[in-house]
Amino acid sequence: MSDDVAPLYLNVPEPGCRPGDEPDFSDFVIPKAGAVDRPAVDVNPDEIRDMAFSIIRVLNAEGEAVGPWSGELSADELIEGLRHMVTLRTFDARMMIAQRQGKTSFYIQHLGEEAVSCAFRKALLDDDMNFPTYRQAGLLIAGDYPLIDMMNQIYSNSQDPLHGRQLPIMYSSKEHGFFSISGNLGTQFMQSVGWAMASAISGDTRIATGWIGDGSTAESDFHAALVFASTYTAPVVLNIVNNQWAISTFQGIARGGVGTFAARGHGFGIPSVRVDGNDYLAVHSVARWASERARSGLGPTLIEHVTYRAGGHSSSDDPSAYRSKEEGAAWPLGDPIERLKQHLIVLGVWSDQQHADLEQEVLDKIVKAQKESEAIGTLGAGAMPSPRDMFEGVYEEMPPHLVKQRQEAGY
Amino acid sequence: MTQMTMIEAIRDAHDVAMARDERVVVFGEDVGYFGGVFRCTAGLQAKYGRTRCFDTPISELGIVGAGVGMASYGLRPVIEIQFADYVYPAIDQIVSEAARLRYRSAGDFTCPLVIRMPTGGGIFGGQTHSQSPEAYFTHVAGLKTVMPSNPQDAKGLLLAAIEDPDPVIILEPKRLYNGPFDGHHDKPIVPWKKHPQGDVDPGYYTVPLGKAAIRRTGSEVTILSYGTMMYVAEAAAAECGVDAEIIDLRTLLPLDLDTIVESVKKTGRCLILHEATKTSGYGAELMAQVQEACFYHLESQIIRVTGWDTPYPHAQEWDYFPSPARVIAALHQLMED
Structure with missing residues (x-):
């Protein structure tokens, strides 16, 4: 150690607000709705570097849709989007209760993030393939995947499409363009690029989407995905859902000194944008722009969805232990359902009464599906997947040692 | 039959598979234009185009x-993973993803993927070009793990792996790429063209996964081995005059236990031979399975001859590499028991 220079110290970033603190988002710069230009899909990425530091927004504080990213969806399509988001939120609430009642082991909800996956799904074609994390069930709901199949999976009952093998909410549906959720973090991001490369190799027209959380961008998979997507101009849309929190770790730990997660794309020459993730219209419009780029052979787009995880990380998490209880209410981008509802009212096509009716209708539908699913079974009660099935599907054909072990287990 | 090195046989397998099935795509580090650092994919890009055989970034x-x-x-x-020693950054994608995709999605998605990697020592490759990581893969439910010991098998096993509906790891003993090696490092190298197993069937054929081959029939002891060690086993048995039955496992998982059990019940003795380190190595699994299945037929302990439990050394390679002398000593010990 030298006496001549000051000692080094380690910088460990901390969020501005912990339990007991007053939430403060004054550093969080929010551009006005409509302020960000809409470039042509074949824009030179170098010309839109500023988009990685701004936020594309359509809905303003008055509930009006403004600017170049607005005007894509009809009133009927917006009402359908509202229905999807309300369905997802209601579904989550019912399943969280079911988890608390011991009907399943685990659940992950989307509270506050419903617009991201619900709006994105409507910008894709039916046979595109999504590689989601555990917080994009809106891709299924907006793709009309049966609610009862989701519940059967959550309850691991005998009708679970995944035969009880997978943790609740780790759905899989090739038919609905929803790749099997791993539960590992980040792995699917690289796989989405591989799927997109395969589509290009095959002369197909389908595209892939990859999804990752703010925290998991620190995984090597994220870097590998960007390298491969950039090198091979893969037809993929790469989505970062920045919901501010990775369990108890604020996004600054993964982000480091760079201003935004979207800016990570600059080093790869990938057009990189940020979007208001709580604005259904903005997410949809950006998703359509990026998917058009992919489908036209223009290659990948990196999208950072700026949103807020209003609930706990999972049913096992208590966020009051690490962040202020008031932070969610102070989140400056508001609530995606409230904002779309307000917009529809401003348009003159919606009312509080219609909204209440919608909520009741959705609840009735979910309760009906839940009754049917619970009549089949819940975790540990009712009709369960066969223990014999535990040995199936490790390989297409069961090898001799597994046959022997299955017999040893008594099946 | 055509005389081929193991490299030529592997290249031929790729060629046959790519011609038969346009879904077959080949890629890895230096695999495209150059054809791989060991040349196992040479000429494929020129023949099938850049979208079916291409170079990748250095990211396993x-x-x-x-x-x-x-x-x-x-x-x-x-x-292709350029060396098996480089596979570790990809372990999560192999163990948690490729191996489990069929299971966790109940067959909704599957992963018919072949991952080839040059493996093993004997080339003065030091610790990062010599490892034998087979036990990492045989421990994983959902993977199949293969290690050929000659050109004919290398081609047939690769073609079988490409057709297999599940992920297959192929560990290619790089010391055998250009000729068999019996562990006598001070003797001249024997090329495959002077060895009967350098004869390779032309065109399409497969060697089924999960089937061992008996390389030498014998009555006194069973030697279980695979890869480079096949030739060390043959040399040792020939030099010491023990009438050994030598089994080339070829596929480590699923294991051809029937062939092993039949042999050990006949000979009553078993020696297990591999290059990889001893503790928790694949030999431990073989030992357990032989003991479980053949306990009342065993006339002596089961002995393992393996690499030492150290990182793979450089200058000391021939003290590390299981030699014919160590195998002979073990055979004598078995026969004396």
């Missing part, structure tokens, strides 16, 4: 992750 997790995505799409990726 990226290579395997791309392979998982492509396999789930419906292609048949055959990927």
Whole structure:
């Protein structure tokens, strides 16, 4: 150690607000709705570097849709989007209760993030393939995947499409363009690029989407995905859902000194944008722009969805232990359902009464599906997947040692 | 029959597979234009085009992750990890993803993926070009693990792996690429063209996964081995005059236990031979299975001859590499018991 220079110290970033603190988002710069230009899909990425530091927004504080990213969806399509988001939120609430009642082991909800996956799904074609994390069930709901199949999976009952093998909410549906959720973090991001490369190799027209959380961008998979997507101009849309929190770790730990997660794309020459993730219209419009780029052979787009995880990380998490209880209410981008509802009212096509009716209708539908699913079974009660099935599907054909072990287990 | 090195046989297998099935795509580090650092994919890019055989960034997790995505799409990726020693960054994609995709999605998505990697020592490659990591893979439910010992098998096993509906790891003993090696490092190298197993069937054929081969029939002891060690076993048995039955496992998982059990019950003695380190090595699994299945037929302890439990050394390679002398000593010990 030298006496001549000051000692080094380690910088460990901390969020501005912990339990007991007053939430403060004054550093969080929010551009006005409509302020960000809409470039042509074949824009030179170098010309839109500023988009990685701004936020594309359509809905303003008055509930009006403004600017170049607005005007894509009809009133009927917006009402359908509202229905999807309300369905997802209601579904989550019912399943969280079911988890608390011991009907399943685990659940992950989307509270506050419903617009991201619900709006994105409507910008894709039916046979595109999504590689989601555990917080994009809106891709299924907006793709009309049966609610009862989701519940059967959550309850691991005998009708679970995944035969009880997978943790609740780790759905899989090739038919609905929803790749099997791993539960590992980040792995699917690289796989989405591989799927997109395969589509290009095959002369197909389908595209892939990859999804990752703010925290998991620190995984090597994220870097590998960007390298491969950039090198091979893969037809993929790469989505970062920045919901501010990775369990108890604020996004600054993964982000480091760079201003935004979207800016990570600059080093790869990938057009990189940020979007208001709580604005259904903005997410949809950006998703359509990026998917058009992919489908036209223009290659990948990196999208950072700026949103807020209003609930706990999972049913096992208590966020009051690490962040202020008031932070969610102070989140400056508001609530995606409230904002779309307000917009529809401003348009003159919606009312509080219609909204209440919608909520009741959705609840009735979910309760009906839940009754049917619970009549089949819940975790540990009712009709369960066969223990014999535990040995199936490790390989297409069961090898001799597994046959022997299955017999040893008594099946 | 055509005389081929193991490299030529592997290249031929790729060629046959790519010609038969346009879903077969081949990629990895230096694999495209140059044809791989060991030349196992030479000429494929020129013949089939850049989108079916291409170079990748140096990212093993990226290579395997791309392979998982492509396999789930419906292609048949055959990927090369430049050295088995480099596979560790891809372990998550192999163990948690490729191996489990069929199971966790109840068959909704599958992963027909072949991951080839040169393995083993004997080339003065030091610790990062000599490892034998087979036990990492045989421990994983959902993977198949293969190690050929000659050109004919290398081609037939690779073609079988490409057709297999599940992920297959192929460990290619790089010391055998150009000729068999019996562990006598001070003797001249024997090329494959002077060895009967350098004869390779032309065109399409497969060697089934999960089937061992008896390389030498014998009555006194069973030697279980695979890869480079096959030739060390043959040399040792010939030099010491013990009438050994030598079994080439070829596929480590699923294991051809029937062939092993039949042999050990006949000979009553068993020696297990591999290059990899001893503790928790694949030999421990073989030992357990032989003991479980043949306990009342055993006339002596089961002995393992393996690499020492150290990182793979450089200057001390021939003190590390299981030599014919060590195998002979073990055979004598078995016969004296």
